[in-house]
Amino acid sequence: MPQTKFLLNESDLPKTWYNINADMPVPPAPILHPQTMKPVTPEFLSVLFPMELIMQEVSTERYIDIPEEVREIYKLWRPTPLIRAHRLEKVLGTPAHIYFKHEGTSPSGSHKPNTAIAQAFYNKAEGVKALTTETGAGQWGSALSMACNMFGMSLEVYMVKVSYHQKPYRRVLMETFGAEVFASPTDRTNYGRSILAQTPDSPGSLGIAISEAVEVAATSEGKKKYSLGSVLNHVLMHQTVIGEEALKQMDLAGEYPDVVIGCVGGGSNFAGIAYPFLRENILNGRNTRFVAVEPTATPTLTRGPYAFDYGDTAKMAPIVKMFTLGHDFVPPPIHAGGLRYHGMAPSICALYDAGFLEARAVPQLATFEAAITFAKAEGIIPAPETAHAVRAAIDEALDAKEKGEERVIVFNLSGHGHFDLAAYQAYLSNQLEDFEYPESAIQAALEKLPIVN
Numbered sequence: 001m002p003q004t005k006f007l008l009n010e011s012d013l014p015k016t017w018y019n020i021n022a023d024m025p026v027p028p029a030p031i032l033h034p035q036t037m038k039p040v041t042p043e044f045l046s047v048l049f050p051m052e053l054i055m056q057e058v059s060t061e062r063y064i065d066i067p068e069e070v071r072e073i074y075k076l077w078r079p080t081p082l083i084r085a086h087r088l089e090k091v092l093g094t095p096a097h098i099y100f101k102h103e104g105t106s107p108s109g110s111h112k113p114n115t116a117i118a119q120a121f122y123n124k125a126e127g128v129k130a131l132t133t134e135t136g137a138g139q140w141g142s143a144l145s146m147a148c149n150m151f152g153m154s155l156e157v158y159m160v161k162v163s164y165h166q167k168p169y170r171r172v173l174m175e176t177f178g179a180e181v182f183a184s185p186t187d188r189t190n191y192g193r194s195i196l197a198q199t200p201d202s203p204g205s206l207g208i209a210i211s212e213a214v215e216v217a218a219t220s221e222g223k224k225k226y227s228l229g230s231v232l233n234h235v236l237m238h239q240t241v242i243g244e245e246a247l248k249q250m251d252l253a254g255e256y257p258d259v260v261i262g263c264v265g266g267g268s269n270f271a272g273i274a275y276p277f278l279r280e281n282i283l284n285g286r287n288t289r290f291v292a293v294e295p296t297a298t299p300t301l302t303r304g305p306y307a308f309d310y311g312d313t314a315k316m317a318p319i320v321k322m323f324t325l326g327h328d329f330v331p332p333p334i335h336a337g338g339l340r341y342h343g344m345a346p347s348i349c350a351l352y353d354a355g356f357l358e359a360r361a362v363p364q365l366a367t368f369e370a371a372i373t374f375a376k377a378e379g380i381i382p383a384p385e386t387a388h389a390v391r392a393a394i395d396e397a398l399d400a401k402e403k404g405e406e407r408v409i410v411f412n413l414s415g416h417g418h419f420d421l422a423a424y425q426a427y428l429s430n431q432l433e434d435f436e437y438p439e440s441a442i443q444a445a446l447e448k449l450p451i452v453n
């Protein structure tokens, strides 16, 4: 009988995070202050983040120790299983070997606690008692609610209004852990009030929710700090436990990936699985391909310009160089809420621009079709975000079939879809449609960039 699950012991849990900054083949662009447009100082960032996370953000050390307190909590669900999708391979009739890393086994159902626990820990260690954040689909808010509760901190969550109404049980989950959840735009902030005055029925966006959470922290006179669930270097770094474990697990399987796949919103789960394998390419002569998958409705990497842009809609967050759909992008209401951010992690953008990573955009209907094929074969209903990675993995497997190749495919199953069944219901009752991002929107985004380069 061929082996299906590749499991590690608690003692195999990584002791360090991997920092891609140590091995970046291209130098990072500076992070700029939103008003002065000069490189930001640690003092500016310290209004929002604890000093240890700021140091991690700019560190070029290859490995950073994971604190024992964080590893202890990771042990509640890590190491996560790596699973060979034998049944999916059979359904597809492919000679490819398909593996997935199951991050949906975390308590809140996604990869997000890997950084939530770490961020809560460092804030607590510096005496912070309250955090603010935004959430789109609710996965990040859920993870940070759990983490804040474990460290005895309070949390305000600004949840994108469409998701707040589409996913009432995500909100209840956050409230169960003691978080306060608000439908953004709210009337609690200057920025939220200004949006509501212009557009009373605004569905909200991640960019707007980030602005609200940042405003609350920035005007709290140091009482509250802000926490971001993706995009920043330190967040991507905390996720590398995924890829470090997967490297050991592929060893157990006696194989090595030809291609590693992940969906991308801000880029954290993709970086989490890809960067440790990318290190092996850069330092040890491996040549794995890396595929970042996004929706055709929010095609940041595949269609956006590579330019300096604000991280949020209100222009309060720093300006970073990234592929972007424009900071005031309000995405179409596609169901993969976690993939609707206008920008992308700067390291992913730089690596993509330099040809180290591939990107692919997939339409919504084909994505759900793949998710259901996967669910029927493997018994796991993936989050709609994750389904984008599933689509690309199936396409790789079908391509390998056509070419008669025993291609080894690894994808990150970033989360389960148990809170996303409204999206599946809409798909199953033929109410979903594909959405192509229009050329005019890209032009509009270009015109609003803070810096023309």
Ligand SMILES: *Cc1c(COP(=O)(O)O)cnc(C)c1O
Pocket (backbone or CB within 6 Å): 110, 111, 112, 139, 140, 229, 230, 231, 263, 264, 265, 266, 267, 268, 269, 270, 338, 339, 383, 385, 386, 414, 415, 416
């Ligand atoms: C948040 C989320 C994503 C997208 O965020 P990244 O930072 O790009 O990983 C993808 N999948 C799931 C399940 C999520 O919760």
